[in-house]
Amino acid sequence: MKKFKFYCPTKIVFGEGSVVQLRNLITGKYKRILLHYGGGSIKKSGLYHEIIGILKELECEVYELSGVEPNPKLSLVYEGVKLAKEKDIELILAVGGGSVIDSAKAIGIGARYNGDVWDFYTGKSQVKETIPVGVVLTLPATGSEASMGSVITKEDGPDKLAVNDDIIRPEFAIMDPLLTLTLPDKQTFAGVTDILSHIFERYFTHTSNVDLTDHLCEATMKTVIKNAYILKKDPKDIAARAEIMLSGTIAHNGILGMGREDDWSSHSIAHELSAFYGTTHGRSLGIIFPAWMKYVYKENINRFVQFATNVFEVSVVNKTLEEVALEGINSLITFLKDIGVPTSLSEEGLPTDNFDLMAEKAVNDGSLGEFKKFTKEDVVKIYDLAK
Amino acid sequence: MKKFKFYCPTKIVFGEGSVVQLRNLITGKYKRILLHYGGGSIKKSGLYHEIIGILKELECEVYELSGVEPNPKLSLVYEGVKLAKEKDIELILAVGGGSVIDSAKAIGIGARYNGDVWDFYTGKSQVKETIPVGVVLTLPATGSEASMGSVITKEDGPDKLAVNDDIIRPEFAIMDPLLTLTLPDKQTFAGVTDILSHIFERYFTHTSNVDLTDHLCEATMKTVIKNAYILKKDPKDIAARAEIMLSGTIAHNGILGMGREDDWSSHSIAHELSAFYGTTHGRSLGIIFPAWMKYVYKENINRFVQFATNVFEVSVVNKTLEEVALEGINSLITFLKDIGVPTSLSEEGLPTDNFDLMAEKAVNDGSLGEFKKFTKEDVVKIYDLAK
Numbered sequence: 001m002k003k004f005k006f007y008c009p010t011k012i013v014f015g016e017g018s019v020v021q022l023r024n025l026i027t028g029k030y031k032r033i034l035l036h037y038g039g040g041s042i043k044k045s046g047l048y049h050e051i052i053g054i055l056k057e058l059e060c061e062v063y064e065l066s067g068v069e070p071n072p073k074l075s076l077v078y079e080g081v082k083l084a085k086e087k088d089i090e091l092i093l094a095v096g097g098g099s100v101i102d103s104a105k106a107i108g109i110g111a112r113y114n115g116d117v118w119d120f121y122t123g124k125s126q127v128k129e130t131i132p133v134g135v136v137l138t139l140p141a142t143g144s145e146a147s148m149g150s151v152i153t154k155e156d157g158p159d160k161l162a163v164n165d166d167i168i169r170p171e172f173a174i175m176d177p178l179l180t181l182t183l184p185d186k187q188t189f190a191g192v193t194d195i196l197s198h199i200f201e202r203y204f205t206h207t208s209n210v211d212l213t214d215h216l217c218e219a220t221m222k223t224v225i226k227n228a229y230i231l232k233k234d235p236k237d238i239a240a241r242a243e244i245m246l247s248g249t250i251a252h253n254g255i256l257g258m259g260r261e262d263d264w265s266s267h268s269i270a271h272e273l274s275a276f277y278g279t280t281h282g283r284s285l286g287i288i289f290p291a292w293m294k295y296v297y298k299e300n301i302n303r304f305v306q307f308a309t310n311v312f313e314v315s316v317v318n319k320t321l322e323e324v325a326l327e328g329i330n331s332l333i334t335f336l337k338d339i340g341v342p343t344s345l346s347e348e349g350l351p352t353d354n355f356d357l358m359a360e361k362a363v364n365d366g367s368l369g370e371f372k373k374f375t376k377e378d379v380v381k382i383y384d385l386a387k
Numbered sequence: 388m389k390k391f392k393f394y395c396p397t398k399i400v401f402g403e404g405s406v407v408q409l410r411n412l413i414t415g416k417y418k419r420i421l422l423h424y425g426g427g428s429i430k431k432s433g434l435y436h437e438i439i440g441i442l443k444e445l446e447c448e449v450y451e452l453s454g455v456e457p458n459p460k461l462s463l464v465y466e467g468v469k470l471a472k473e474k475d476i477e478l479i480l481a482v483g484g485g486s487v488i489d490s491a492k493a494i495g496i497g498a499r500y501n502g503d504v505w506d507f508y509t510g511k512s513q514v515k516e517t518i519p520v521g522v523v524l525t526l527p528a529t530g531s532e533a534s535m536g537s538v539i540t541k542e543d544g545p546d547k548l549a550v551n552d553d554i555i556r557p558e559f560a561i562m563d564p565l566l567t568l569t570l571p572d573k574q575t576f577a578g579v580t581d582i583l584s585h586i587f588e589r590y591f592t593h594t595s596n597v598d599l600t601d602h603l604c605e606a607t608m609k610t611v612i613k614n615a616y617i618l619k620k621d622p623k624d625i626a627a628r629a630e631i632m633l634s635g636t637i638a639h640n641g642i643l644g645m646g647r648e649d650d651w652s653s654h655s656i657a658h659e660l661s662a663f664y665g666t667t668h669g670r671s672l673g674i675i676f677p678a679w680m681k682y683v684y685k686e687n688i689n690r691f692v693q694f695a696t697n698v699f700e701v702s703v704v705n706k707t708l709e710e711v712a713l714e715g716i717n718s719l720i721t722f723l724k725d726i727g728v729p730t731s732l733s734e735e736g737l738p739t740d741n742f743d744l745m746a747e748k749a750v751n752d753g754s755l756g757e758f759k760k761f762t763k764e765d766v767v768k769i770y771d772l773a774k
Contacts, residue, residue, distance in 0.1 A: 001629045003402025008395070014646065015390025209626035212610040212633050219602030226598060239596035242388045246599050246645065255642065258633065259401065 001209050001259035008253050010146040011172040014246065016238070018176045019047070019136060022054050025172050030091035030132075032061045034084055036104045037095045038068045042138065045182060051095060051136065063087050065107075068096065070281070071274065072103035074118060074154045080107035081117055084131060093134045094170070097191075098142025104133045105150035105168045121152055121161035127168060135173040140180060140245040141191030141282060143198055143252025145173035160271060175249070177242040185235060188244075189339040190282025192228045195248045196221060197285040201264050202257040203307065204293075204371050206300055210260050217256045218310045220247050225311070228339050265369035266292045269379055272358040277350050286341035287348060291386035293329045296372045301325050345386050355383040388596050388646035395640050397533040398559040401633065403625070405563045406434070406523060409441050412559050417478035417519075419448045421471055423491045424482045425455045429525065432569060438482060438523065450474050452494075455483065457668070458661065459490035461505060461541040467494035468504055471518060480521045481557070484578075485529025491520045492537035492555045508539055508548035514555060522560040527567060527632040528578030528669060530585055530639025532560035547658060562636070564628040572622060575631075576726040577669025579615045582635045583608060584672040588651050589644040590694065591680075591758050593687055597647050604643050605697045607634050612698070615726050652756035653679045656766055659745040664737050673728035674735060678773035680716045683759045688712050732773050742770040 013021045026033070033055060042048040055062050065080050084092065084107055094104035108130035110117030119125035135145045144150070148169050153160045180188070203217040224247045230240040250256065269292065270284035279287075297304040301321050308314035308328025316324050333343045342348040359379035368374040374382075400408045413420070420442060429435040442449050452467050471479065471494055481491035495517040497504030506512035522532045531537070535556050540547045567575070590604040611634045617627040637643065656679065657671035666674075684691040688708050695701035695715025703711050720730045729735040746766035755761040761769075 001402070001626065001633070003405060004399075005408075006399040006401070007397075010394075012391075012393040012645075014393070015388070018390060021392075209629065211613060211630050212607065212637065215606030215610055216603055216637075219606040220599065223599040223602055239388065242596065242646075243598050246388070250599065250603075250642075255637075258399075259629075 002207055002261065004259045006254055006258055007166045008146055008169060008255075009171075010169050010253070012146065012175065012249065013172060014175045016176055016178050018174050019050055019179075020054070021174060022051065022134075022136070023058065025134060025174075026055070026058060026060070026091065030060065032087055032090045033063070034080065034087070034089045034092045034107070035062055035064045035095065036068065036080065036092055036100055036107065037066050038097075038100055039066070042095055045179070047095065047136070047138070047179060051093070061087070063089065068100045068103045070099050071153045071160065072099040072106070072151075074106075074152050077103055077106040077110060077117060077152060080104075081110035084108075084111035089131055091132050091134055091171075093136070095136045095138065097137070097139030098144040101133070101135055101142070101144040101170065102150040102152060104135075105130070105144070105163075105170075106152050107131070108133050109163070109168060118154060120163045121154075127163060127165040130167055132171040133168070135170045136179075137173055137175045137245070138179045139183060139187060139191060140248035141194040143195070143248050145170060145175065146249050146253040148254065158275065160275065173249070175245055177238055177245050180241050180245060181236060181238065185232075185340060186280075188231060188235065189228065189341050190280045190286075191248065192224060192244060192339060193282040193286045193336065193341050195224055195244070195251045197266065197282075197289060198251040199224075199256060200289060201267065202260055202262045204263060204296075204300075204303060205260045206371065207260045213256055213258055213260055214306070220250055220256060221311045223247050224251075225335055228335075232339050261370050263370040265371070265374055268368055269362050269382055272362050273350065275361070276354055276358060279348060279350065283342055283348060286336045286343055287345055287350075287386050288382065290329060290333050290336070290343050291382045293332070294326075294385050295378070295382050297325050297329065299372045304328055345383075352383075352387050355380045358383060389594055389648065391646045393641055393645055394553045395533055395556060395642075396558075397556050397640070399533065399562065399636065400559060401562045403563055403565050405561050406437055406566075407441070408561060409438065409521075409523070410445065412521065412561075413442070413445060413447065413478065417447065419474055419477045420450070421467065421474070421476045421479045421494070422449055422451045422482065423455065423467065423479055423487055423494065424453050425484075425487055426453070429482055432566070434482065434523070434525070434566060438480070448474070450476065455487045455490045457486050458540045458547065459486040459493070459538075461493075461539050464490055464493040464497060464504060464539060467491075468497035471495075471498035476518055478519050478521055478558075480523070482523045482525065484524070484526030485531040488520070488522055488524075488529070488531040488557065489537040489539060491522075492517070492531070492550075492557075493539050494518070495520050496550070496555060505541060507550045508541075514550060514552040517554055519558040520555070522557045523566075524560055524562045524632070525566045526570060526574060526578060527635035528581040530582070530635050532557060532562065533636050533640040535641065545662065547662065560636070562632055564625055564632045567628050567632060568623060568625065572619075572727060573667075575618060575622065576615065576728050577667045577673075578635065579611060579631060579726060580669040580673045580723065580728050582611055582631070582638045584653065584669075584676060585638040586611075586643060587676060588654065589647055589649045591650060591683070591687075591690060592647045593758065594647045600643055600645055600647055601693070607637055607643060608698045610634050611638075612722055615722075619726050648757050650757040652758070652761055655755060656749050656769055659749050660737065662748070663741055663745060666735060666737065670729055670735060673723045673730055674732055674737075674773050675769065677716060677720050677723070677730050678769045680719070681772050682765070682769050684712050684716065686759045691715055732770075739770075739774050742767045745770060
């Protein structure tokens with residue numbers, strides 16, 4: 001185990017009907033609130049009206065900024081920063097999934113800074129302060145509701161960069177699994193893949209003596225896989241929705257990575273699929289992760305054997321370690337296919353002729369990867385394995 | 388899964404040599420510090436001098452209150468409250484194990500209250516505020532370093548009562564596994580038993596649809612058991628020390644109980660052994676838990692089957708569910724015996740003639756237990772099974 005610090009002060013309020021708890025979380029603390037959301041889905045579901053009702057009842061001044069898109073944009077963040085400064089906003093209430101939350105986090109730090117909020121993403125400046133961010137989560141996937149990260153896209157780069165700092169963890173996250181009941185399957189299972197990926201990035205490590213977090217990772221992976229199968233059969237299974245929702249938070253609030261070296265190269269490699277072809281983040285990860293695994297498993301075959309046996313219960317009888325490791329990877333591929341997530345470029349109908357350019361972009365911040373350090377050529381080979 | 392709230396803002400600073408991080412945690416925030424500890428062991432180990440060195444270097448005003456004993460006493464808390472008020476203490480630094488931390492928490496809330504701090508423990512008053520408490524942990528067991536609980540004993544009752552409130556979670560916990568290397572086996576394994584008990588109290592529940600927390604509980608139990616065996620062979624194994632230390636925090640910071648109905652009757656029943664005979668808390672739990680399990684397993688046999696198979700890998704082939712459940716309980720007994728923890732009153736040399744009185748005290752706050760509601764007669768039978 002490596003030395004580590006862990007600090008996650010986000011209040012989790014979980015369960016059916018928990019949106020009404022917004023009242024207690026706000027009363028006596030916040031009056032001027034910026035409501036931040038995406039499109040019309042929260043209006044259609046009635047969630048918007050429920051929240052506005054609570055805020056009006058508490059006599060809050062409510063300002064609204066909607067229109068957050070997947071891969072949230074810097075231009076909207078700038079709008080939010082301007083509004084938050086003008087109106088002296090005290091709380092940004094993000095209602096939605098990871099994009100809305102990441103955008104709200106960016107507005108929060110931007111509004112308490114005299115320079116350009118993009119400075120935090122380029123590393124030019126360090127986060128010192130934020131307007132508190134509250135969350136009502138509608139899509140379990142990114143874990144942003146309790147994570148230390150925010151990823152924003154600058155349209156005229158294009159650049160997609162991240163800030164990671166404990167300061168930007170949301171103050172509270174209201175998590176009602178009922179709010180996820182209407183998600184289309186495609187979003188549900190892209191979310192499931194994102195959640196699993198957050199665990200993979202921590203699980204596949206060379207750090208030794210990490211029994212506890214190994215087993216906590218395996219516990220969460222098994223839970224996600226089992227309940228994803230349940231939702232594939234019955235999308236209305238509220239208990240399975242709850243398990244997936246809570247797993248999404250645990251997968252990315254940092255608990256599972258305590259004392260481990262993590263590796264985010266797959267996220268970077270998958271990101272280029274979203275950048276080049278607009279592929280949904282979770283589906284990009286489904287395409288890249290099996291290829292990444294096939295490319296790197298020999299770096300630490302015992303870890304992949306552990307993955308196969310402890311997560312997918314692959315038997316080791318009469319097999320070489322390599323066979324067990326590969327069977328684990330194939331079990332993951334089977335699972336992803338079963339839930340309708342693509343595991344290759346061809347399944348998603350994506351072209352295969354930009355590998356050089358994509359690889360160059362993926363490594364353009366220097367070396368990539370901890371589990372195995374990648375050159376551009378390595379990344380090309382991973383794209384090639386993903387054909 | 389039940390509705391729940393979870394809020395644990397304790398900063399964990401973990402790893403070998405992490406005591407130096409005290410500097411960053413205090414700088415610019417606290418000047419007047421109350422150093423709270425037990426006996427001379429932190430002086431012998433050099434920890435006291437290291438801490439004083441850091442505090443002096445930061446030009447803190449340091450006040451000291453030592454003498455905390457197991458089952459920390461209200462009289463010492465009163466002394467601390469008086470001192471903290473007089474000196475306008477800004478941070479209470481608890482250096483030690485659970486007793487020191489619980490005592491520090493009591494002083495923290497007492498010093499920010501005009502009435503008698505005991506009011507919080509009797510339920511007469513509700514905690515509103517505390518002086519921040521910081522921790523340097525030397526004994527992994529109670530999980531108090533990140534928990535919401537404090538248990539204090541009023542000598543002239545005698546009463547042993549608890550406060551549970553998120554407000555009293557420590558602000559930070561420095562956890563260096565090197566500090567636990569010199570613990571005698573008896574303390575190490577009483578601690579291990581306490582850690583496991585905190586998981587049992589959450590794991591054995593009737594709440595259904597708790598896949599994630601079930602598996603997280605099992606992950607932590609397996610880690611504790613495996614690493615306890617390592618420490619039994621080699622008490623100097625620092626990696627195993629680290630696993631046990633981190634498990635102690637996870638076992639009791641609330642993560643494992645999210646959305647579950649928990650049950651603390653075993654803790655109450657075991658407590659009377661400490662009250663009547665001065666038995667170490669962890670050893671009392673070793674005596675009571677197997678008896679409790681034997682008494683209640685039929686209430687939810689599937690849960691005990693799950694415990695047997697998922698924690699102790701008991702095979703189910705050619706067995707009844709009852710046989711599997713009992714084999715799980717017996718596996719726990721074997722484990723406890725292996726690490727030198729008593730599993731019956733006779734092994735600890737304790738008398739068996741006070742069952743009526745002890746049971747009466749155990750239930751004197753009304754009904755006892757959630758997994759199974761106990762009358763006084765039930766508790767007597769559990770003591771009887773523990774003979």
